[in-house]
Amino acid sequence: MPVNEGRPAMKITALAAGFVMAGLDATVMQVAGATIQERLNASLTQLTWAVDGYVLTFAALLMLAGGLADRVGARTVYLWGMAIFVAASLASALAPTIELLIAARLLQGAGAALFMPSSLALLVHAFPDPRERTRVLGLWSAIVSSSVALGPTVGGIMVSALGWQSIFLINLPVGLLGMTLTRRFVARADAGQKASLAVPGHATLIVALAALSFALIEGPQRGWTSAAVLAAAATTVIATALLLVRERRARTTVMPWTLFRGPRFAGANAVGFLFNAAFYGVLFLVGLYFQHARGASPLRAGLEILPLTVFLPLSNITFARISARFANGPLLSISLLVAAAASLAMAAISPATPYWQVALALAVTGIAGGIISPAMTAAMVDAAGPENGNVAGAVLNANRQVGTLVGIAVIGAMLAAAPDWTTGTAEAFLAIGIAYLVATVAAWRLIAKPERRAALVPAGPATAQPTPALSRH
Structure with missing residues (x-):
């Protein structure tokens, strides 16, 4: 089928479809979990596997998928990835x-790992003009943020009206539409170097x-x-040690370790790890809390x-x-501190705590989170430089x-162990607050202080810093 090079709206829709499903x-x-527990007679441990299993394969295969896209084409x-994700969604609904x-x-996580890095690469290739690409990235980011923001509410409506299976069946029309539009409107990108994976x-x-896990x-x-x-803990330690030894000796590595020598790049990745652990930990926590402890549908x-997620695109x-x-x-430090304060305030939660206090804490966390995410990405791009932007972005996303x-x-472990x-x-809120403080x-x-030192050093030809405009996208 010949590719239609026009219709930018169709290209954006095609390449946003994967992110919308993944988001x-x-x-x-988070809101279907309690219903799935009841309908499938699952324990909290099994429910945690159902939530974390998706993230496990997603995280583990993300870097490999980026290299695969370079070899065979994004x-x-x-x-x-879209085909695997749609098939796995159908299997989830029928389980x-x-x-x-x-x-x-x-299997869903494996599909998401394939299409996520390829989506951004295709978007950059489809809009070569820098000004147009900036506008498109803004629209694309808003679509992605909105899907994450509305996810719990959409899930609650669908579970209540159509059953828990519907949260997976919705991926079928979205995925098939994305695949059809991609074939029709998105041109192939160059496969790139045939480097080892x-x-x-x-x-x-x-x-x-x-x-x-x-x-x-x-x-x-x-x-x-x-x-x-x-045995699992020992395997984790041994496998990690073997990976580090291999990475030091191998010609082709999993991670660009030289970038981590810079404090700002290392700091951005440390913040990324802790922020996602805290933010998605809260999502997992409150969905179960509202239903099990407060009897919510x-x-x-x-x-x-909704107060936790609705402010993300606005921020x-x-x-x-x-x-x-x-x-x-x-800006990043202040936002993290605000999120820490809101989380630590919830460590005093009790059955008598009114909902408005919980909603206020969630809203403050959501507002801060909407600033934390782009701020740490901008700090990472500034630290890596434009020549390493793609690989640095892949590392941060995987991390x-x-x-x-x-x-x-x-x-999940803390909830299972609690009386x-x-x-x-x-x-759990106490642990989340501590993560935000760290x-x-x-x-x-690692970011604010090195930034200040770099700003005091005059930039010469060999030490020129990335332009300020780069950190805003």
Whole structure:
């Protein structure tokens, strides 16, 4: 089928479809979880696997998928990922047991890992003019942010009206539309260099993440000293050590480790890991809390989560307006500190806590989160430089997904170990607040202070810094 080079709206729709599905699937499970537990007779540990299994394969395969797109072409890999994701969504909806749902969710994550990096590469290729591309990226980001923001509410409405299976069935028309439009309107991008994919390194990374997930998720149920959990913990350590040894000796590495020598790049990735662990940990937490501790229906829980997510796109727009006036480091540090304060305030939650106080804390966290995400991305781009922008973005995205994986697993473990939902929620909010505080320290010491030192050094030909405009996109 010949490609129609016009119709930019069709290109944007085609390439946003994957992100919309992935964004929805990352958040709708937060309100469907309690219903899935009841309908499939699942334990909290099994539900955590259903949520985290998706993130596990997504995080583990993301870097490998980026390299695969360079070899065979971004459009081909994008379509592969969309097809896998749609098939896995259908399998999720038809799953009669929690075990089959977990397997389908693992496959969903693999599909998302394929199409996510390819989507951005195709978007950049489809709009070569810098000015047009900037406008398109803004619209594309707004679509993606809106899908994440509306995910819990959409999930609550669909679960209440059509059943939990509907949150997966909605991916079928979206995915098929995205694939059709991609074939019709999105041209192939160059496949690029035929470089090695560092398959042994990626395989070792997958083993390390899978073992870590098993230890964190199964620990509360099996016991932290059980043979299986101890073996998983040992496997995590051994696989991580083997990966580091291989990365030092290999010609083709999984990660561009030289970039981590810069404090700002390392700081942005530390913040990314902690932010995703905290933010998605909260999403997982409050969806269960509202339904189990407060007796909310899926629809009501979706609406009650809305203060956390609805401000994300609005804060993204706010950041775009204020980023030219304030340095990323201080702005990022202040936003993280605000999120920490809101989370720590919820550590005193009790059955008598009125909803408006919970909503206020969630809203403050959401407003801060909408600034934290683009601010740390801008800090990462400034630190890596435009010549390393693509690989640096892939590293940050993969690192953030690992943070999501760990955050959900840790919150699930804390809830499983707690005597009741209110106590577990209070302890989880305390842990989340501490994570935000650690991220605040990392942002201040590794990003804000080096930024200030760099600003005091006159830029010569060999030390020129990226332009301020770069950090605003």
